[in-house]
Amino acid sequence: MPCDMLVFGGTGDLALHKLLPALYHLHRENRLPKAMRIIGISRKVLPRASYIELAERHCRAQIEKKDFIESSWLSFSQRLDYLAMDAAQAADFSRLTSILKCTPEHGCIYYLATAPHLFESIAANLALTGLAGANTRIVIEKPIGHSLPSALNINAAIGAAFSEEQVFRIDHYLGKETVQNLMALRFANALFEPVWRAAHIDHVQITVNETIGVENRGAYYDQAGAMRDMLQNHLLQLLCLVAMEAPVRFDADAVRNEKVKILQALKPISGLNVQDKTVRGQYVAGQTNGHTAPAYYFEKNVDNDSDTETFVAIEAEIDNWRWAGVPFYLRTGKRLATKTSEIVIQFKPVPHSLFSDSQANLLVIRLQPEERISLELMAKTPGKGMRLEPVKLDINLAEAFQDSRRWKAYERLLLDVIENDSTLFMRRDEVEAAWQWVDPILSGWQQHYQRPRPYPAGSNGPEQAHSLLERHNRAWHA
Numbered sequence: 001m002p003c004d005m006l007v008f009g010g011t012g013d014l015a016l017h018k019l020l021p022a023l024y025h026l027h028r029e030n031r032l033p034k035a036m037r038i039i040g041i042s043r044k045v046l047p048r049a050s051y052i053e054l055a056e057r058h059c060r061a062q063i064e065k066k067d068f069i070e071s072s073w074l075s076f077s078q079r080l081d082y083l084a085m086d087a088a089q090a091a092d093f094s095r096l097t098s099i100l101k102c103t104p105e106h107g108c109i110y111y112l113a114t115a116p117h118l119f120e121s122i123a124a125n126l127a128l129t130g131l132a133g134a135n136t137r138i139v140i141e142k143p144i145g146h147s148l149p150s151a152l153n154i155n156a157a158i159g160a161a162f163s164e165e166q167v168f169r170i171d172h173y174l175g176k177e178t179v180q181n182l183m184a185l186r187f188a189n190a191l192f193e194p195v196w197r198a199a200h201i202d203h204v205q206i207t208v209n210e211t212i213g214v215e216n217r218g219a220y221y222d223q224a225g226a227m228r229d230m231l232q233n234h235l236l237q238l239l240c241l242v243a244m245e246a247p248v249r250f251d252a253d254a255v256r257n258e259k260v261k262i263l264q265a266l267k268p269i270s271g272l273n274v275q276d277k278t279v280r281g282q283y284v285a286g287q288t289n290g291h292t293a294p295a296y297y298f299e300k301n302v303d304n305d306s307d308t309e310t311f312v313a314i315e316a317e318i319d320n321w322r323w324a325g326v327p328f329y330l331r332t333g334k335r336l337a338t339k340t341s342e343i344v345i346q347f348k349p350v351p352h353s354l355f356s357d358s359q360a361n362l363l364v365i366r367l368q369p370e371e372r373i374s375l376e377l378m379a380k381t382p383g384k385g386m387r388l389e390p391v392k393l394d395i396n397l398a399e400a401f402q403d404s405r406r407w408k409a410y411e412r413l414l415l416d417v418i419e420n421d422s423t424l425f426m427r428r429d430e431v432e433a434a435w436q437w438v439d440p441i442l443s444g445w446q447q448h449y450q451r452p453r454p455y456p457a458g459s460n461g462p463e464q465a466h467s468l469l470e471r472h473n474r475a476w477h478a
């Protein structure tokens with residue numbers, strides 16, 4: 001169906017760095033509906049030509065030189081338009097009716113790339129203006145709220161204006177190729193299913209380490225912290241994909257039914273337990289990428305006495321038959337030594353070892369910086385005697401599929417919205433179940449763990465995050 005896309009927050013960081021470059025790629029590959037217009041919206045008064053200049057400047061910086069084709073940009077820019085309005089003001093929405101064609105034959109996608117406090121009023125005003133009909137969709141960004149009550153309010157307000165099928169709650173980690181490959185690995189190969197359970201798996205690690213600090217997002221981040229910014233959404237979604245049962249079909253409801261069961265089975269962590277099961281950290285000054293990075297509390301728009309965590313590690317457990325007794329170690333943080341996102345499945349050792357140097361198998365699913373899947377197996381070293389060493393069965397996904405361009409997460413997800421496929425988006429009950437687990441940890445922190453542990457920028461995080469595993473004779477995958 002032909003449609004237009006309205007990007008509320010069209011001059012913001014997300015729109016300029018992620019959404020417009022992704023839409024450009026889709027345009028260049030002829031994936032966008034023919035006459036689809038992309039209309040940026042924010043309060044700043046800007047002529048259309050200046051918006052196009054702003055978009056071009058950012059797209060040129062984001063897109064690889066070889067992919068930025070002048071003629072493609074020119075035709076893409078013809079799709080771009082801009083409207084200055086205040087999305088908090090109901091009266092301003094009447095301006096949309098004159099520029100939008102919301103008919104049964106022509107749809108409209110509303111992408112809310114604004115702060116979450118605007119979500120409720122935007123949804124309500126779109127409905128009041130008659131712009132929330134069946135041919136429309138609304139996309140909202142994580143984090144959805146900052147707690148369960150606020151998420152319930154946002155979901156209720158969105159739900160009052162749009163039906164659940166029209167709502168796309170985006171978590172860009174689900175758009176990453178290797179994350180989708182995790183489903184292929186688990187459910188398209190007979191090999192892993194028999195061993196994918198407590199009897200054979202010692203523990204699972206999910207790591208999303210970043211080298212960047214809070215950049216220009218201090219005002220938002222200081223209110224959110226690593227728990228709300230990353231763990232409540234991206235890491236819990238990864239955990240769901242590792243742990244869920246096989247869905248009966250690969251469709252939105254079947255996949256999301258299985259994911260929500262995992263979130264509901266997470267063993268609660270609350271009260272004093274947070275001191276045992278979680279680690280909060282905050283970076284202080286240190287060396288990163290050859291320069292000195294300031295302490296978090298000296299970053300722009302961050303409170304000088306901030307208690308916000310820039311690092312979190314958790315030992316989580318899933319109370320169900322498949323996973324009883326298997327710890328899932330989650331960690332994420334900013335200003336760490338390396339940018340690494342990976343899922344590590346540590347298998348149990350063989351039940352009876354014939355060889356003194358045998359080690360348990362390890363499956364590493366690397367999302368970033370490169371996409372690869374590697375399985376460490378024990379093998380005999382050449383020559384006399386039975387000396388064993390781990391060797392890797394290693395698939396570099398970029399090399400395995402050399403002929404195809406690797407899609408960025410937002411490209412895949414934006415196309416899914418356009419094609420009305422919500423399989424890789426979070427359903428309302430998933431978001432609420434995730435907050436249900438996270439909220440008691442946040443209140444446990446307030447009462448029993450207010451001060452985060454300091455760690456130098458450029459390090460591997462606070463010492464306590466290592467002790468979390470070492471006390472059980474385990475270690476984070478290096």
Ligand SMILES: NC(=O)C1=CN([C@@H]2O[C@H](COP(=O)(O)OP(=O)(O)OC[C@H]3O[C@@H](n4cnc5c(N)ncnc54)[C@H](OP(=O)(O)O)[C@@H]3O)[C@@H](O)[C@H]2O)C=CC1
Binds near residue numbers: 116217
């Ligand atoms: N940046 C990122 O990488 C990511 C962001 N997100 C989420 O995306 C959303 C946007 O984040 P981000 O782009 O960083 O935020 P920014 O602060 O960079 O951008 C906010 C945008 O909203 C506009 N805006 C603010 N108030 C209004 C208003 N009343 N009416 C109309 N427009 C308004 C701003 O323009 P103006 O002030 O001119 O009105 C600006 O264009 C947030 O929910 C964030 O959590 C999620 C994942 C990653």
Ligand SMILES: O=C1O[C@H](COP(=O)(O)O)[C@@H](O)[C@H](O)[C@H]1O
Binds near residue numbers: 210230368
């Ligand atoms: O959602 C977010 O994700 C980014 C990390 O995304 P990645 O794709 O670069 O791994 C993070 O920097 C940001 O704080 C957070 O809001």
